[in-house]
Amino acid sequence: MMFSFLRTREVAVAGLILLTIIVVSCVNGDFFSGQNARDILIAAAPGMIVACGLTLIIVMGEIDISMGALMGLCAAVLGKLVSADHAALPVWAASFIVLALGAGIGLINGLLVTVGKVPSIIATLGMLTALIGVSDLVMAGSTIGNFPDSLRSFAIGQVGFIPVPVLVAVLCIVACVVLTRYTPLGRRMYAVGSNPHAARLAGLPVQRLKLLAFVLTGALTALATLISAPQLDVIEAGFGRQFELLVVTAVVVGGTSISGGMGTIIGSALGVILLSLVRTVLIFLQLGVSATYWERAIQGGFIIAAVLADHVGRKRGGHS
Amino acid sequence: MRYLLALCAVSVLALVSGCGGDSEAPKTTVTVKEGSSITIALLPKKKGIAYFTSCAEGAEEAAKALGNVTVIYDGPTDGSPEKAASMIEKWTLKGVDVIAVSPNDPSVLAPAMKAAQAKGIKIITWDADAAPDTRSFFINQATSQQIGEAMVDALIKDMGSVEGQVAIVTATLTAANQNAWIDAMKARLADKYPKVELVAIKPCNEDQKIAFQVAQDLMKAYPDLKGIFGISSVAFPGAAEAIKQAGKSGQVQITGLSTPNAMKNYVKDGTVKSVVLWNTKQLGFLTVLVAIAVKDGTLKAGATEFDAGTLGKKPVVGDQVLLNNLLIFTKDNIDQFDF
Numbered sequence: 019m020m021f022s023f024l025r026t027r028e029v030a031v032a033g034l035i036l037l038t039i040i041v042v043s044c045v046n047g048d049f050f051s052g053q054n055a056r057d058i059l060i061a062a063a064p065g066m067i068v069a070c071g072l073t074l075i076i077v078m079g080e081i082d083i084s085m086g087a088l089m090g091l092c093a094a095v096l097g098k099l100v101s102a103d104h105a106a107l108p109v110w111a112a113s114f115i116v117l118a119l120g121a122g123i124g125l126i127n128g129l130l131v132t133v134g135k136v137p138s139i140i141a142t143l144g145m146l147t148a149l150i151g152v153s154d155l156v157m158a159g160s161t162i163g164n165f166p167d168s169l170r171s172f173a174i175g176q177v178g179f180i181p182v183p184v185l186v187a188v189l190c191i192v193a194c195v196v197l198t199r200y201t202p203l204g205r206r207m208y209a210v211g212s213n214p215h216a217a218r219l220a221g222l223p224v225q226r227l228k229l230l231a232f233v234l235t236g237a238l239t240a241l242a243t244l245i246s247a248p249q250l251d252v253i254e255a256g257f258g259r260q261f262e263l264l265v266v267t268a269v270v271v272g273g274t275s276i277s278g279g280m281g282t283i284i285g286s287a288l289g290v291i292l293l294s295l296v297r298t299v300l301i302f303l304q305l306g307v308s309a310t311y312w313e314r315a316i317q318g319g320f321i322i323a324a325v326l327a328d329h330v331g332r333k334r335g336g337h338s
Numbered sequence: 339m340r341y342l343l344a345l346c347a348v349s350v351l352a353l354v355s356g357c358g359g360d361s362e363a364p365k366t367t368v369t370v371k372e373g374s375s376i377t378i379a380l381l382p383k384k385k386g387i388a389y390f391t392s393c394a395e396g397a398e399e400a401a402k403a404l405g406n407v408t409v410i411y412d413g414p415t416d417g418s419p420e421k422a423a424s425m426i427e428k429w430t431l432k433g434v435d436v437i438a439v440s441p442n443d444p445s446v447l448a449p450a451m452k453a454a455q456a457k458g459i460k461i462i463t464w465d466a467d468a469a470p471d472t473r474s475f476f477i478n479q480a481t482s483q484q485i486g487e488a489m490v491d492a493l494i495k496d497m498g499s500v501e502g503q504v505a506i507v508t509a510t511l512t513a514a515n516q517n518a519w520i521d522a523m524k525a526r527l528a529d530k531y532p533k534v535e536l537v538a539i540k541p542c543n544e545d546q547k548i549a550f551q552v553a554q555d556l557m558k559a560y561p562d563l564k565g566i567f568g569i570s571s572v573a574f575p576g577a578a579e580a581i582k583q584a585g586k587s588g589q590v591q592i593t594g595l596s597t598p599n600a601m602k603n604y605v606k607d608g609t610v611k612s613v614v615l616w617n618t619k620q621l622g623f624l625t626v627l628v629a630i631a632v633k634d635g636t637l638k639a640g641a642t643e644f645d646a647g648t649l650g651k652k653p654v655v656g657d658q659v660l661l662n663n664l665l666i667f668t669k670d671n672i673d674q675f676d677f
Contacts, residue, residue: 046559048559048561053558054558057551057554061547061551161571161599163603246547249547249579250576251575251603254544254546256543256546257545257546257547261545301538301540301555301559302558304538304560306538307538307539310540311511313540314511
């Protein structure tokens, strides 16, 4: 049981990450360093946090693509609330408000999907556009700076030798793994995704479960903002833009079926690490200025190759 | 080609001369005739933001120095082009002498600008240009060439060496302004600093997190990296933070184009030595002088030079008057600017 679980996409993605690290380290020895591993994990932390929530949404056959825009709004609001140039609220109060904002937007998304019966891709696409608009209003085309050190420690502080963002990401992953694998609530979510009709007939609260996943994703997006936005001295208007692309791709690369019912938190987290690696890898390969315009194509090609290799490998191995 | 050479030459001069000018008592050869007065309406893209406010201060200085000049500084506080157009219409009815426009949407403003011209009001543009048939002159704060070269020269100066590896963190690979600057930067490097090697150009997709990570990775992948250009207002602070957190302030130099407020902390803690931008006060000052010269007919099409008094002689290329005074903010002067 334990081993059959491991013989899935997680192993494939973990293997690919390992292979990438080995190959790149051979080309450029500087890649293989503790500092680099630390930086990569910090960079992947917000993605891993949000992927936890998104995995649950996708497992239940829905989607959310408003996370990047929500991140932008959370960052703008956080900046306005905490900055000494603006409201100068205590950090704990501002963090609480931002988390509530994230959960609130998640709730609206969830209500649109469950009560409003709007297809989730359309509901969250609308939300994405609206949130970008609101962030632009809040930011008014300027930057926000002048933050207290206590806020900045969310992103650049450490507990022992572990960076705060990495610690928070690990805690989120552990909590969601426990939720999905060891609680009835988690198992019901998978049941909803694999056979919504049967789940409803069995009396599962399908709509409430979906609502919960959207609220959780919203709150996690706000949390991801808290541990990434204060990384810098200033908050800019474009914060978080296109972040949803990374997370959605990572969740799918990590083995979550876009049609629902299948997928794991660990797989999604590994997917985020793999995708976060790509940009770093391209820099370490030292392809030079001439490769500048190839970067996107290489990134895309890498993702397609990763998924394809896994599919081919699994067919040969007798798994599907 | 001659145009390019001329620009190279003047941009060097601009860098050498640095700030200066607006602190001394301004004298200028542009004068207002005894007994007459002139009213200039100055329209920013958006009123109430520090950048334009500081331009307006320069315009007021010019008006004060000349006497008999009234500058009306007004614009939409929300940056709405429709409101900007209605302000031009209002000023047309009121009968001002010159309207200097920084168009936030040239096509929306065009009818109002043309209507004003038909009434005999002189229209010029400043800060941003509009279609040539809607204005007589454009006061251009800096060409792409000048900006690119100023950034290269500033970084080389901060590096204190004319060799080593440098990299660029740009906005997106499709950003037209940035690409024009990059071309100018490459040309400048090849031309004047052949031993400086440009190892990478990386987009940050206008996301400060990505700018931060890219700069972090560049420093690790190229341990000998001497300098980074952060050439957008997002790329610059993101990359500066990466240098600071890596403890490489002083080892890896960074410069770029940004407003002083966004970079103040990094300049004060020594991570950033130079921030490139044009002198906003001088832009306002020059706009008023050009407005007067256009009104009284001393600046006509075909001119090649414009005498801007204390600001010096400014080149006129086609129908553009070039400010040619890029400003380098350093820890010594950055506190004088608040925008």
